[in-house]
Each structure stands twice: as C-alpha cells, then as structure tokens.
Amino acid sequence: MAEPAADTIPRLVRLGAERYPDNPVIVDSDGRLSYAELDATTRELAAGLFAAGIGKGTRVGLIMPNGVQWVQIAIALTRIGAVLVPLSTLLQQPELVAHLRTASVQYLITVEEFRGHRYLADLAPHRGELPALRAVWTPxxxxxxxxxxxxxxxxxxxxxSDTLSIMFTSGSSGPPKGVIHSHGNALGAVASGLSARCIDADTRLYVPMPLFWVGGFGSGLLSALLAGATLVTEQIPRPETTLRLLERERVTLFRGWPDQAEALARRVDEVGADLSSLRPGSLQALLPAELRAPAGARANLFGMTESFGPYSGYRADTDMPRSAWGSCGRPFPGMQVRIVDVDSGRPLPAGEIGEIQIRGPHVMRGICRRRREEVFTADGYYPTGDLGHLDDDGFLFYHGRSDDMFKVSGATVYPSEVERALRGLPGVGAAFVTEVSGAVGAAVITDRDVEDLRVAARKVLSAFKVPTLWWRVESDDAIPRKATGKVDVRALRELLAERGVRG
Structure with a gap:
C-alpha cells in the first residue's frame, strides 16, 4: 500500500516548499500562490493564530468561498494542529447554528456576506446558544x-492520529453529520487514489467543488499538495468565466461533476475557448471525440465524505476490462469492501446486490456526538447505506442508496440504474430518478420531448423501470440540492409530482 510522502499537513507543506518552491499550488480568478509562498504566508498566519490561543485540538470553523485566502487560512490552522471545520457557504441560519453546535466550534472565521447570505448577522442573535464559541473573526x-x-x-x-478536520455531510436524509478525519487517514485516502485520478506534479487541476466539501478539500487541494500539482479554482463557476479560466491557466485535468462538464461543452464553441491542454483522464464531455472512450469503459470514481473522497476507481485515462464496464473500478489500496444482506448483515458472494460496507486505515475516525458502536460494526466496518455488488474480479458496481430503492408492481427499482440508462440516451445531459406515488419519476436535462424519451427508454430498460412521470428541465440549476450539494430527494419528489407529465 502506497503511503503519502508526508503524513501530516505541517510536514506536507514544508516538503512542498522544498521540492516545488516556484510551482503554483493554488490559482484563483484573481491571484496565485507558489509552494514557497504557501509555506511562508501560512507560517506567519499560524504564528498569529497560535499567539491568540488557537492550538492543537482547537476547533475552528471556516466560512469562505473558494480561493487563495481559503487555502491560506485552512493550512495555517492545520499547521498548528487545530481542527478545521469547513462550513458550507449555502447554510441558512438554523443550519449554521446546528453545525457550530454539533462540532463544538470554538472560533469561527467567516466572511460577512456571500451570495446573499449574511453570516455575522445570522449568527448574532444566537451566540447564547453556542457556549463553546469564544470568538468570531472576519478574514x-x-x-x-x-x-x-x-x-x-x-x-x-x-x-x-491527530484530528485534521470535521467535514459535514447530510447523508441521504436526516440532520447533517460531522465526520471526523485524522491527518493520517485523510492524506492516506487521497494518496491511494492519486494514480487512478491521473494527478502528478505536472497536473494543472480544475475541480468545481467548493473547498468546504471533501471533493474540493481532498480531491482538490490535498491532492495538489501531495502530488506537487496546481489547483485552479474560482468562487462561483459560470460557463463563460470557467471556460476562460481553463483556457488561461492551461488546465490539463478537469475532474468533478459530469453535469458541469457537459454544460461547459455545450458552450465551448460559442465562447471560443481553447481547451487543447486538457488530457485524457478529464471528464470526457470536454475532450475531443478522438480522445473519448466508449460509454461505460472508464470507471466512475466512487466515494463519500466518510472515506475522505473516492475509495474505488481505475486509472481515469484507461479503459477497464470489458466485463467491468459501468463499474466504479476496484477498491483502492488500504480499503476493504464487502457486500452484505441489507436485512441480516450476512456477507454476500460476488454478483449479489447488497449494502456496501468499508473498513481500513483511510476510513473516518468517527462521527461527532456518536459512540463508535453506533457508527461501526463489531468487526470495524462502516455500513455506507449504498447498494452495490462486486464481480468475480473485484470490480465494484453501484446500485443506488438502500433507502432510495423502491418497488414497482413488486419489482425492485434502483434509481441509479435508471439514471445511468437515461444519461446514455442521445440528447440527455443528466437524469435524476426517484419514486413518486408508487411510480418511477425522472427529471431530465434534455431538449427531447417526453414521448420520444419514453420510446427510447423502453429500448434500454425493462418496462417496469421506464419512468411514467417526466419533468424536462433546461439545466442542473432546476434540481433541488441540500447545503452539501447532494440532490434533495424529498424536494425533487414534490417537484416531480407538481410539474411532471405522464408519458
């Protein structure tokens, strides 16, 4: 099992300054920072924070949009052993208070306002509800x-073994969870997937995810730091500005959301952006046709906040064996994966669908305010709530969430299976499937009419899996999401019932 060259953030930052002093580590729309500058500026800031009372184990919340300053503050905190608690810029007032209370945040660093959210004003009336909170600072x-x-x-x-961060995730339902990661488990998780994600010192990586999500923090920032690569980011991704940023910075690797890549691809000619620097391993919608793989040939990297990002995959620029097409690749080194019966917990053989459980040194250390026995099985596995199966060669296939699957006429429907089939239809940008009053409902980004979609879907899906309720939308912006970015299934179900048409 390959271990990272540095197993804590302090060592990682100093090592980066020694090996890649002049390479940019972070670039945003307005500025950039080299590895040497990251070391120097975060050392100065860390000294000030330590003098002000922040030290090993101090829990510090951070609310800021993506950018050079977010990175400087986060790294400064973790250099002195403070626990970074990245908080979503999308949080509403009650959510913000709940997150601060759950993580027992002692210091909060926040911008005053971003995209209509006024965090200081929202927090002021509720300071009495947060006895752990000692001070609030603006950057x-x-x-x-x-x-x-x-x-x-x-x-x-x-x-x-010291705690690095508390990352919040909503799970599929219920209140957000504060997931606890150590320096060692987080950096180990990121290092185990670097090769599969095609990230090395020459990579100029663009990731659209906010840095307060594990996709931005782990798969973006920490991936860059471990590889000596450059992370390119922006506060608010918009098609034209994003395309110009990709062109200007000669981005070589675009990872993240397939939906965003497809939306950008539709605007490339209109904007006139030169994306010739992108290389295989990027999301395929932005690559020229001759560099794209057949549908399903490349792995869908799979992970979660509890595993600090992807824990299963395959080299992103290489086709998998034909039998594994459509899979999430194989579990990365350091991760054990088993499939168990949803009801009994009995381990299942290859080929059978059940709940995915994971174990290993890269899994989270725990969840805030929950006992270990509430989180892990007796033999140390974490029940993910995801459904999947392993084939005879160890490739992992995803089948949705155990709490999302539903029955139609007595037959089981896995939303992810239907979504994957619909996304494969010509003219479909993305699809989101759920149950609506006992029927299959689908929100689809497409210009095709409903009857045309229904006929096409019947050719790739069993009759009981074909949606009977369709909602055509123009862009991903219409899809309701939680503060973590995950689809709000309950809200989607309500919108489908209200706006969907039968086909």
Whole structure:
C-alpha cells in the first residue's frame, strides 16, 4: 500500500516548499500562490493564530468561498494542529447554528456576506446558544503577530492520529453529520487514489467543488499538495468565466461533476475557448471525440465524505476490462469492501446486490456526538447505506442508496440504474430518478420531448423501470440540492409530482 510522502499537513507543506518552491499550488480568478509562498504566508498566519490561543485540538470553523485566502487560512490552522471545520457557504441560519453546535466550534472565521447570505448577522442573535464559541473573526481581522520560529516546532508535535478536520455531510436524509478525519487517514485516502485520478506534479487541476466539501478539500487541494500539482479554482463557476479560466491557466485535468462538464461543452464553441491542454483522464464531455472512450469503459470514481473522497476507481485515462464496464473500478489500496444482506448483515458472494460496507486505515475516525458502536460494526466496518455488488474480479458496481430503492408492481427499482440508462440516451445531459406515488419519476436535462424519451427508454430498460412521470428541465440549476450539494430527494419528489407529465 502506497503511503503519502508526508503524513501530516505541517510536514506536507514544508516538503512542498522544498521540492516545488516556484510551482503554483493554488490559482484563483484573481491571484496565485507558489509552494514557497504557501509555506511562508501560512507560517506567519499560524504564528498569529497560535499567539491568540488557537492550538492543537482547537476547533475552528471556516466560512469562505473558494480561493487563495481559503487555502491560506485552512493550512495555517492545520499547521498548528487545530481542527478545521469547513462550513458550507449555502447554510441558512438554523443550519449554521446546528453545525457550530454539533462540532463544538470554538472560533469561527467567516466572511460577512456571500451570495446573499449574511453570516455575522445570522449568527448574532444566537451566540447564547453556542457556549463553546469564544470568538468570531472576519478574514481581514485575523491576528498575525506571533513567533514564526515556533510554528515548525508546534507542527512537529502534530501526529498522523491527530484530528485534521470535521467535514459535514447530510447523508441521504436526516440532520447533517460531522465526520471526523485524522491527518493520517485523510492524506492516506487521497494518496491511494492519486494514480487512478491521473494527478502528478505536472497536473494543472480544475475541480468545481467548493473547498468546504471533501471533493474540493481532498480531491482538490490535498491532492495538489501531495502530488506537487496546481489547483485552479474560482468562487462561483459560470460557463463563460470557467471556460476562460481553463483556457488561461492551461488546465490539463478537469475532474468533478459530469453535469458541469457537459454544460461547459455545450458552450465551448460559442465562447471560443481553447481547451487543447486538457488530457485524457478529464471528464470526457470536454475532450475531443478522438480522445473519448466508449460509454461505460472508464470507471466512475466512487466515494463519500466518510472515506475522505473516492475509495474505488481505475486509472481515469484507461479503459477497464470489458466485463467491468459501468463499474466504479476496484477498491483502492488500504480499503476493504464487502457486500452484505441489507436485512441480516450476512456477507454476500460476488454478483449479489447488497449494502456496501468499508473498513481500513483511510476510513473516518468517527462521527461527532456518536459512540463508535453506533457508527461501526463489531468487526470495524462502516455500513455506507449504498447498494452495490462486486464481480468475480473485484470490480465494484453501484446500485443506488438502500433507502432510495423502491418497488414497482413488486419489482425492485434502483434509481441509479435508471439514471445511468437515461444519461446514455442521445440528447440527455443528466437524469435524476426517484419514486413518486408508487411510480418511477425522472427529471431530465434534455431538449427531447417526453414521448420520444419514453420510446427510447423502453429500448434500454425493462418496462417496469421506464419512468411514467417526466419533468424536462433546461439545466442542473432546476434540481433541488441540500447545503452539501447532494440532490434533495424529498424536494425533487414534490417537484416531480407538481410539474411532471405522464408519458
């Protein structure tokens, strides 16, 4: 099992400054920072934060949009062993208070306002509900005076087993969960997937995910730091500005949401952006036709917040064996995966669908305010709630969420299976499937009419899986999402019932 060259953030930052001093580590729409500059600026900021009372184990919330400053603050905190609690910029007032309380945040660093959210004003009436919260700072008022020489000494005391971050995820339903990751388990998880994601020191990586999600923090920032690569990011992705950013920075690897890649691809000619620097391993919608693989030939990288990002995959620029097409590749080194019966927990043989359970050194350390026995099985596996099967060669196939599957006329429908089939139809940008009053409902990004879609779907799906309720939408913006970015299935079901047409 390949282990990262550095197993804590303090060591990783210093190593990057030694190996790649002049390489840019982070680029946003307005600025950039080299590895040497990251080391110097975060050392200064870390000294000020330590002098102000923040140290090993201190829980610090961070609410900021993507950018160079987010990275500087996050790295400064983790260099002195503080626990980073990245918080979504999408949180409404009650959600913000609940997150701060769940993670027992002691210090909060937040912008005053972003995209209509006024975090300081939202928080002010509720400070009495947060006894752990000692201070709230805006980024421009952070303490910056301290002993910089002491920062490396403090960093040397940070151990791989120390908590790095608390990442929030909503799961499929219910209140958000504060997922606890250590320096060692997080960096190990990221390192195990670098090769599959085609990230090395020459990579200029664009990831659309916010840095407060594991997709942005782990698959973006920490991936860049471990590989010596450059992360390119922006506060608010929009097709024209994103395409110009990709062109200007000669981005070589575009990872993230297939929906966004497809939306950008539809605007490339109109904007006139040169994306010739993109290489195989990027999402295929943005690659020229001669570099694209057949549908299903490349792995759908699969993971979750609890595994600190992808835990299963296959090299993104290489076709899998034909028998594995449509799969999520194989589990990465350091991750054990088993399939169990949903009801009994009995391990299932290859080919049978059941709940995916994971175990290993890269899995989270725990969940805030929950006992270990509430989170893990007696033998240390984490029940993910995802459904899947393993084939005889160890490739993992995903079949949706155990709480999303539903019955139609007594037969089981897996939404992910229907979504995958609909996405494969010409003219379909994306599809989102759920149960609506005992029937299959689908929200589809497409210009095709409903009858045309229904006829096409019948050719690739069994009759009981073909949606009977269709809602055509123009873009992903119409799909309701939670603060974590996951589809809000309950809201989607309501919209389908209200706006869907029968076909």
């Amino acid at each position: 421009d008022r952070l303490p910056r005076t301290g002993d910089t020489a002491a920062v490396d000494v403090i960093g040397d005391a940070v151990a791989p």
